[in-house]
Structures are given as structure tokens and as C-alpha cells.
Amino acid sequence: MTDFGAGTTVDATSIDVPSRFTPATDRDRSVTPLQYRLDPMQVRDIPAVIEVERSSFSVPWPAGAYRRELEDNVLARYLVLRGIPDIDQGSTDVEGSSARPFPFSLFGRTAPVKVEPEVIGYAGLWLMIDEGHVTSVAVRPSYRGRGLGRLLMWGMFEIASNLGARWVTLEVRMTNSVARRMYEGLGFKDAGVRPRYYTDNNEDALIMWSEDLQTEAFQDRKGSLKADLDRRFVWQSSG
Numbered sequence: 001m002t003d004f005g006a007g008t009t010v011d012a013t014s015i016d017v018p019s020r021f022t023p024a025t026d027r028d029r030s031v032t033p034l035q036y037r038l039d040p041m042q043v044r045d046i047p048a049v050i051e052v053e054r055s056s057f058s059v060p061w062p063a064g065a066y067r068r069e070l071e072d073n074v075l076a077r078y079l080v081l082r083g084i085p086d087i088d089q090g091s092t093d094v095e096g097s098s099a100r101p102f103p104f105s106l107f108g109r110t111a112p113v114k115v116e117p118e119v120i121g122y123a124g125l126w127l128m129i130d131e132g133h134v135t136s137v138a139v140r141p142s143y144r145g146r147g148l149g150r151l152l153m154w155g156m157f158e159i160a161s162n163l164g165a166r167w168v169t170l171e172v173r174m175t176n177s178v179a180r181r182m183y184e185g186l187g188f189k190d191a192g193v194r195p196r197y198y199t200d201n202n203e204d205a206l207i208m209w210s211e212d213l214q215t216e217a218f219q220d221r222k223g224s225l226k227a228d229l230d231r232r233f234v235w236q237s238s239g
């Protein structure tokens, strides 16, 4: 995770971003009766994002930092991963669906309850000239280990590629072996150290860089990532 420190500012530049990625659904319904969706983060998502943040980082960003990222930082792009209850499995009604069609409502079924899809992860980056700098990625602890971190990183690659970036870079704590393994599996390579970068314990940050996004090698890797996600989920990108 990036430690920007207080008072970091960014020059304003206008950037287009793909507005929406469309549903992902667990293939293994017995494990998770959920659909997944990647959406641009909204201010109203911040309380849920902070909840995930607090369960994921020793020094969580405060809500105000996310508000500034969304409202003031035109270089920032954040996605939330929503988990949407499968409409065939519960008595919930999800925005945009008809979970209890006529005539079931006539036979004593309780009225559908509007459920706001739960935020179960998020990720964000800053687009700076030709590089995407990932500032944060996190998944709720109870949802980890099923490919959702990679799904969020796929979203980061999509945004970076669509905006013409050539590389994606990030910092990660030296001791964060799970995240480091994820990034290595996505083709990131070690590229240096920022000594005592994390202010809570003076831990060093490892700097990692992706492959050149415009090369065939990266396109092949992204194809493999998509194939892996396709095996785990039913999902599409509208981007």
C-alpha cells in the first residue's frame, strides 16, 4: 500500500476511464452464491471501503483520504468489488433484478427486501503520464483466497491499458508475502527498495513493476489471467 503522507497533492489532468465492468459469478455455487461486479468507487461506498481497509491494513487510510481521492484527485481511479446475493438462492431483491416475479407474491411470500450489494474489496491507482501507480488493493478477509484479489488487479490492468499507460507499479511491505506472491504471479518484478517507507514500524517497501503493458508478452499474460478468472467465475468486461 502506498504511504502518501499528509498533504500530498496532484496536478489536475482530465482522464477518461471505462465506467463499468459487468458481472462476475462464482461457478461453484455451493461455495459462494454470489455474483461479483466491479464498479467505479462512489463517495457512498467509503464507509464500507473503510471497513475493509481496517480489516486489511495496520495503518488504514482515514475516510477523508478516500473522499479527497474521489473528489479532488483527477488522476485517481478506484474500483469497488461488490458481492451480489444470487437471486435464485435467497429472499433478497437486488437492484435491477426481479427476484420475486408475479405470482409468487400472492402466496404468502414476504415482500422482497432491497439489498445494497456488499463491498467486499477495492483497488485503486493513480494514472501518471504512462504509468499506473497502484495505491491500494484489499479483499475482505472472509473472501480471500478465491481469486478476487486477481480480479481486482485485472481491473487495474484494464484501466491502465485503456488509458494508454505502459506500466503498472506499486509498493508493498517487505513482509507481505501473500501480496508479493500475488503480484509476482501477475508478472510484477522487484525493482528496488524504499527504506523505512512505512511509518508505523519503519518497514521497507519493495517497489515492483509490471511488464510493459503494450507488449505481446503482457497481452499473453493478461489472456492467461482472464482464462484463469473465466474458470473461476462467469464474468465479462464491458470495457
Ligand SMILES: CC(C)(COP(=O)(O)OP(=O)(O)OC[C@H]1O[C@@H](n2cnc3c(N)ncnc32)[C@H](O)[C@@H]1OP(=O)(O)O)[C@@H](O)C(=O)NCCC(=O)NCCS
Binding pocket: 001, 056, 057, 136, 137, 138, 139, 140, 143, 144, 145, 146, 147, 148, 149, 150, 151, 171, 172, 173, 176, 177, 178, 179, 181, 182, 185
Ligand atoms: C493481497 C490480497 C488483496 C489478495 O487477495 P485474495 O483475494 O486473497 O487473492 P487471490 O485469491 O486472487 O490470490 C492471488 C494470489 O495471492 C497469493 N495468495 C493468496 N492467498 C495466499 C495465502 N494464504 N498464502 C500465500 N499466498 C497466497 C497466491 O499467489 C495467489 O495466487 P494463486 O491463487 O494462483 O496461488 C488480500 O490478501 C488482502 O486484502 N490482503 C490485505 C491487504 C494487502 O496486503 N494488500 C496489498 C497491499 S500492497
